[in-house]
Amino acid sequence: MEKETLRLLCKVNQLALTEEQKDSFLKFMDAREADIKALDAIDTENVERMVHVMPIMTVVREDVEKKLFTRDELQKGAPETMDGYWQVPRVVE
Amino acid sequence: MRYETVIGLEVHIEMATQSKIFCSCSAKFGGEQNDHVCPACCGMPGMLPVVNKKVVDLGMTAGMMLNCHINRVTTFDKKSYYYPDLPCSYQTTQWFSPVAVNGTVTIETSKGKKDIRIKQIHMEEDAGKLVHDEWTNTTLVDFNRTSVPLIEIVSQPDLSSAEEVVAYLERLRSLLRFAKVSECRMEQGSMRCDVNLSVRPEGSDKLGVRTEMKNMNSISAIERAIAYETARHIDALENGTEELVQETRRWDDIKGKSFAMRNKETAGDYRYFPDPNVMPIVIDDEWFAKIKGTLPEFPEVKKARYIGELGLSDYDATLLTESRALCDCFESAYAECGQAKEAANWLLSDVLNILNKKQMTPDQLTLDGKTLGKLIKLVTDGKVSRPNAKKILAEMFESEIDPAKYAEEQGYIVSSDTGAIEATVREIVIADERSVTDYKSGKEKALMAIFGKCMKALKGNCDPQTLRQMIIDVINSI
Numbered sequence A: 001m002e003k004e005t006l007r008l009l010c011k012v013n014q015l016a017l018t019e020e021q022k023d024s025f026l027k028f029m030d031a032r033e034a035d036i037k038a039l040d041a042i043d044t045e046n047v048e049r050m051v052h053v054m055p056i057m058t059v060v061r062e063d064v065e066k067k068l069f070t071r072d073e074l075q076k077g078a079p080e081t082m083d084g085y086w087q088v089p090r091v092v093e
Numbered sequence B: 001m002r003y004e005t006v007i008g009l010e011v012h013i014e015m016a017t018q019s020k021i022f023c024s025c026s027a028k029f030g031g032e033q034n035d036h037v038c039p040a041c042c043g044m045p046g047m048l049p050v051v052n053k054k055v056v057d058l059g060m061t062a063g064m065m066l067n068c069h070i071n072r073v074t075t076f077d078k079k080s081y082y083y084p085d086l087p088c089s090y091q092t093t094q095w096f097s098p099v100a101v102n103g104t105v106t107i108e109t110s111k112g113k114k115d116i117r118i119k120q121i122h123m124e125e126d127a128g129k130l131v132h133d134e135w136t137n138t139t140l141v142d143f144n145r146t147s148v149p150l151i152e153i154v155s156q157p158d159l160s161s162a163e164e165v166v167a168y169l170e171r172l173r174s175l176l177r178f179a180k181v182s183e184c185r186m187e188q189g190s191m192r193c194d195v196n197l198s199v200r201p202e203g204s205d206k207l208g209v210r211t212e213m214k215n216m217n218s219i220s221a222i223e224r225a226i227a228y229e230t231a232r233h234i235d236a237l238e239n240g241t242e243e244l245v246q247e248t249r250r251w252d253d254i255k256g257k258s259f260a261m262r263n264k265e266t267a268g269d270y271r272y273f274p275d276p277n278v279m280p281i282v283i284d285d286e287w288f289a290k291i292k293g294t295l296p297e298f299p300e301v302k303k304a305r306y307i308g309e310l311g312l313s314d315y316d317a318t319l320l321t322e323s324r325a326l327c328d329c330f331e332s333a334y335a336e337c338g339q340a341k342e343a344a345n346w347l348l349s350d351v352l353n354i355l356n357k358k359q360m361t362p363d364q365l366t367l368d369g370k371t372l373g374k375l376i377k378l379v380t381d382g383k384v385s386r387p388n389a390k391k392i393l394a395e396m397f398e399s400e401i402d403p404a405k406y407a408e409e410q411g412y413i414v415s416s417d418t419g420a421i422e423a424t425v426r427e428i429v430i431a432d433e434r435s436v437t438d439y440k441s442g443k444e445k446a447l448m449a450i451f452g453k454c455m456k457a458l459k460g461n462c463d464p465q466t467l468r469q470m471i472i473d474v475i476n477s478i
């Protein structure tokens, strides 16, 4: 992975990595890329594209409304809440 | 040089379901903040999404209404972006195998008919709502709308004017409301539109630089935005006023201008990835046929049938076919009473009046057409007078009643005993010497006075025309 790619990824994910962390992450990704390249040796010419890793299809439910949790239960672990809202650092411009 | 505008639309439509796309929380509009939420739709670790079958039904329905090919294996993917209105940091949507592809929508404008190609229709979840709090200078998050099911309809860049865009949006709205996919109410945000626009010299086959305006939610704002963007692009090409760049712009309808949005670098890199938590949906022949069987007649086909087969006026047929609920009610009322014009009249005057008073749209009509048909039959059979039938209709909106039974209970049945009616009329006419003299001396109004007294005495249970004739006959006989 290029340094520039990592910079963009950090930006879109709003991550602040130290130079040290970046170096270690780039090394980690290089190793993974090498692993993946090894797969190129396999002939996949006539293999159908795998849609999913699990052999389970069409897991659906009926359109029935249920209220299973209260707001208070869900917000128990929230660092900050206000008037029933989750409260986060300002993002709206 | 002459220029042409090239426009493609991405239309987001909220589907008419009870529950959300991946969990059982309510999908209803409104509610107190974070009242329609659960661990799944607020992105708690370990949660597992389960697809709402109705969403797939409606996605297929939309695809079929727009002449699309339905993908029999349809899958969900993760679209990553980081923003607090998206609790998982990804939106679950469809990228690799959307439910429907390659359709067409035929629009009609002053220039005639034109086919607009549909690239694809995909199912996805909506995002939450962010509110800025001035006092604490923080952002407040409401997840009620997260995971509310949407379909996104992506057109090819086949549109070339604001007029065509409006015709296209109205056509989509009409078809999807008819198929009960969505109410498509722009003012409530259940239909929103991203406009992709570029300009090129007329006849050129190369596309110009494209800009995108997101989340437009009124037809008139869309028209203004298209006019402004087109002029801005042409100005840039002709006079070099600015360099056009591919970007997302925000339309400010109050200022009447579009503005470049910041964070250009972060846009566009969504890193689509198959969602391992949502299993592929396989649409078998049985499921496919079932949905195909529920498709309604297209509105214009219905309209032609109402005019040609049922003898309705163009005006009445147009009004009825603006709403599927009106059509359904009309058709079952007609099936019951056998009188198309009567049924149309009752719906388009009395029923619409009541809806108006209740501040409801025709699509919200839940009146049982069969019951309306029974009421109409009572009137045309001369069993209940029109004024009393209107009272019965009003009651039909309040409770489930059988019109004939209710008319009986309320004493609304027209007496078939003409002798008794005539006796009442005679009594009143004889007692009101003055009105009789006035009428005989040519004052038509005097007849109305007698008519009113008779109607009151008969509790409205008489056909007005018959009663009027009977009064005249009685006056002439004395």
Ligand SMILES: [Zn+2]
Pocket: B020, B023, B024, B025, B036, B037, B038, B039, B040, B041, B042, B147
């Ligand atoms: Zn939920």
